[in-house]
Amino acid sequence: xxxxxxxxxxxxxxxxxxxxxxxxxxxxxxxxxxxxxxxxxxxxxxxxxxxxxxxxxxxxxxxxxxxxxxxxxxxxxxxxxxxxxxxxxxxxxxxxxxxxxxxxxxxxxxxxxxxxxxxxxxxxxxxxxxxxxxxxxxxxxxxxxxxxxxxxxxxxxxxxxxxxxxxxxxxxxxxxxxxxxxxxxxxxxxxxxxxxxxxxxxxxxxxxxxxxxxxxxxxxxxxxxxxxxxxxxxxxxxxxxxxxxxxxxxxxxxxxxxxxxxxxxxxxxxxxxxxxxxxxxxxxxxxxxxxxxxxxxxxxxxxxxxxxxxxxxxxxxxxxxxxxxxxxxxxxxxxxxxxxxxxxxxxxxxxxxxxxxxxxxxxxxxxxxxxxxxxxxxxxxxxxxxxxxxxxxxxxxxxxxxxxxxxxxxxxxxxxxxxxxxxxxxxxxxx
Numbered sequence: 001x002x003x004x005x006x007x008x009x010x011x012x013x014x015x016x017x018x019x020x021x022x023x024x025x026x027x028x029x030x031x032x033x034x035x036x037x038x039x040x041x042x043x044x045x046x047x048x049x050x051x052x053x054x055x056x057x058x059x060x061x062x063x064x065x066x067x068x069x070x071x072x073x074x075x076x077x078x079x080x081x082x083x084x085x086x087x088x089x090x091x092x093x094x095x096x097x098x099x100x101x102x103x104x105x106x107x108x109x110x111x112x113x114x115x116x117x118x119x120x121x122x123x124x125x126x127x128x129x130x131x132x133x134x135x136x137x138x139x140x141x142x143x144x145x146x147x148x149x150x151x152x153x154x155x156x157x158x159x160x161x162x163x164x165x166x167x168x169x170x171x172x173x174x175x176x177x178x179x180x181x182x183x184x185x186x187x188x189x190x191x192x193x194x195x196x197x198x199x200x201x202x203x204x205x206x207x208x209x210x211x212x213x214x215x216x217x218x219x220x221x222x223x224x225x226x227x228x229x230x231x232x233x234x235x236x237x238x239x240x241x242x243x244x245x246x247x248x249x250x251x252x253x254x255x256x257x258x259x260x261x262x263x264x265x266x267x268x269x270x271x272x273x274x275x276x277x278x279x280x281x282x283x284x285x286x287x288x289x290x291x292x293x294x295x296x297x298x299x300x301x302x303x304x305x306x307x308x309x310x311x312x313x314x315x316x317x318x319x320x321x322x323x324x325x326x327x328x329x330x331x332x333x334x335x336x337x338x339x340x341x342x343x344x345x346x347x348x349x350x351x352x353x354x355x356x357x358x359x360x361x362x363x364x365x366x367x368x369x370x371x372x373x374x375x376x377x378x379x380x381x382x383x384x385x386x387x388x389x390x391x392x393x394x395x396x397x398x399x400x401x402x403x404x405x406x407x408x409x410x411x412x413x414x415x416x417x418x419x420x421x422x423x424x425x426x427x428x429x430x431x
Contacts, residue, residue, distance in 0.1 A: 014202040017090075022140045025199060026148060032092060032194045033155030035187040036126040039099060040068065041160040041285060042167050042183070043119075044254045045326055050115070058255060060112055064119040066378045072125030073375030076121070076131035076368035079222065083364045086134045089199045092400045094130070096191030096240035097145040098125025103184020107177045122184070122237040129191060131371060134347075135364025136200055138355045145205050146214075146304070150296025150348030157344045158289020165274075168226060213303055215367045218325065219427040220359030226366050230324060231357065231423050234373035234416055237410045239350050239373035240310055244380040245319055245401030246343035249336065251381050253281060256394060262329040269333065283337040287364035288344035295345035296352065304353040305420070309413035316405035323398035357420055 001337050043065050083091050102122025109115045133152050139149035153326055163183070170179040226232050249256070254277050258262035263277040274282070291311075299307040318339040325331040351367040384397045 014204045015019075016207070017201070017205045022201075025140055026137055026151060027198050028194055029136055029152050032191055032198070032321055033133050033152060033192045034159030035096075035194070036099060036331040037128050037159030037206050037285075038163055038183060038187060039103070039122045039126045039248060040065075040072070040156075042163065043068070043163075044251060044281070046180070046423075047169060048114050048254060048258070049056065049171055052363045053088050053176075054110075054112075055272060056112060059389060060384055061115070062251055064112075064115040066381050067116050068119035068123040068126075069247065069378030069381075070375040071120045072130065072163070073125035073345065074127075074377070075124055075166065076127045076371050077365050078368075079128040080131050080135055080365035080368035081088070081223070083132050083135055084362055084397045085201070087200050088136050088383060089195050090131045091220065092195035092198055094190055095128030096195060098122065098188075099129070099191060100185050100188025101125070103180045107181035107184070118180075122408060123154040125188075131368045132198075134291055134351050134371075135367055136198065138351060138363040138385075139201050141205055142360055144300060145349055145352040146296035146299040148296070149178070149352045150293035150345070152290040153296075153324075153347035153351075156232045156289075157292055157347070158285050158287075158355045161282055161285035161289065161414055164278060164285065164410075166374070168278060189326045213301055213354055215303070215424050217358045217359055217424045217427045220361035221366065221427075223362055223365045223369060226358050226362075226369060229358075229423070231416070231419050232354075232392065234411070235350060235353065236373045236376075236421070238308075238411055238416070239346060239370060239406040240377045242315065242343070242346050242359070242408045243244045243374050243377035244259035244384075245405060246340065246346075247341060247378055248352055248397060248401060249319075251338065252279065252385070253284070256326075259388075259394065260327050262327065262332045265329040267319035267329050267333050269330070276332050280333045282335045284334060284340040287341040291341045292345040292348040299349055299352065303417070304349055305412045305417035306328050307345070309409050310350055311342055311345050312405050312409035312412060315339065316402045319398055319402040320340050321403065322375075323395070323402070353420075357424065382427070 003172055047061055049060065050056070051058060059148055071246065078092050098121050102118045103127060105118035105121060106115055107120055133150055137148040137152040139146055167179060170182070254263060257277040257280070263275065265276050266273050267276045267279050269279065295307055318335060322332070322335040322339055326335055354367050354370045355363045387396050388394050
């Protein structure tokens with residue numbers, strides 16, 4: 001969806017759309033993100049039952065999670081190219097079909113390769129939906145880029161919160177295979193329906209980017225140009241080292257709780273009582289969702305790098321605190337929530353920073369290139385499991401993850417901020 005033409009003449013800009021229309025498009029994207037959330041965040045509840053039924057070691061099973069994240073992320077630039085060229089509808093439609101097919105395969109799998117295949121297919125589908133929705137948000141809201149990306153990413157972060165208890169209950173009552181099938185098909189069908197309602201903005205339909213608090217370029221970099229920019233690879237490295245810690249906790253929340261013997265202990269907070277692992281998973285998903293628009297909005301106010309410095313520093317402290325105090329069930333719940341609150345904002349800060357730096361014309365593809373860092377970070381999840389198996393504790397994993405976040409926090413303020421300012425200034429001068 002580009003521009004209208006009149007008898008081969010120059011493109012004619014479309015009329016400006018209302019803010020209500022823009023927010024409606026954003027809402028459709030959020031709903032689609034909610035529907036793919038369980039494919040990643042619900043996985044941890046299936047792992048113990050898969051291990052119990054088939055007897056495979058945990059690290060081997062978790063390769064399915066890593067493969068999901070790899071294929072969810074590394075194909076996003078390709079899917080983004082289709083979106084930038086043809087619009088979002090087709091990619092969302094195919095993504096919904098693949099998501100449903102992936103968990104349907106998991107429902108029938110009896111080998112590790114079967115689960116690997118199911119999660120690869122689900123990952124391709126979820127990545128298409130994720131990249132499309134975030135890219136579309138960045139295009140519809142050049143004036144509120146951090147907030148829009150954050151609200152959209154929040155659907156993915158918090159979307160599974162309401163299904164934590166139902167998934168665990170269905171696994172207990174009907175088995176993990178039935179749960180894979182019903183949830184997979186239901187979520188996939190809703191994504192397919194939403195695909196027919198999603199559109200990309202035409203030139204002239206949205207306001208110009210005007211934010212004096214955020215360094216933003218007026219030049220649109222081609223994806224082939226972006227990957228030749230050293231500053232892109234600094235952002236990529238930071239994304240990897242911050243992302244790895246959160247993905248490790250996401251994939252191993254229940255196994256960590258089991259190893260620390262807090263998983264089944266009842267915890268009462270704010271008038272509710274649940275087992276520690278259920279409470280933690282529920283709060284984690286809510287906070288992991290809320291942090292994305294919150295820090296996205298903060299970054300619109302005080303700048304991307306300043307916000308990264310604060311959030312990544314909080315994440316490092318939170319991971320260290322969880323390591324020190326998490327053997328107590330109440331602290332396990334509270335600190336795991338803090339960790340997810342300080343982690344989830346990477347999915348609003350990095351896409352908006354990327355688009356601020358390289359322009360909005362190819363935003364879906366360029367943000368998708370940066371998003372592959374999540375896949376690279378996922379490769380470290382099995383490494384964490386092997387470290388845990390080798391030492392029979394989680395000490396080294398938590399210490400490395402905390403240190404990596406502190407490093408990223410310092411890089412944001414000391415290196416990325418002045419470097420990006422110089423890069424944008426040069427691009428403005430040459431535009």
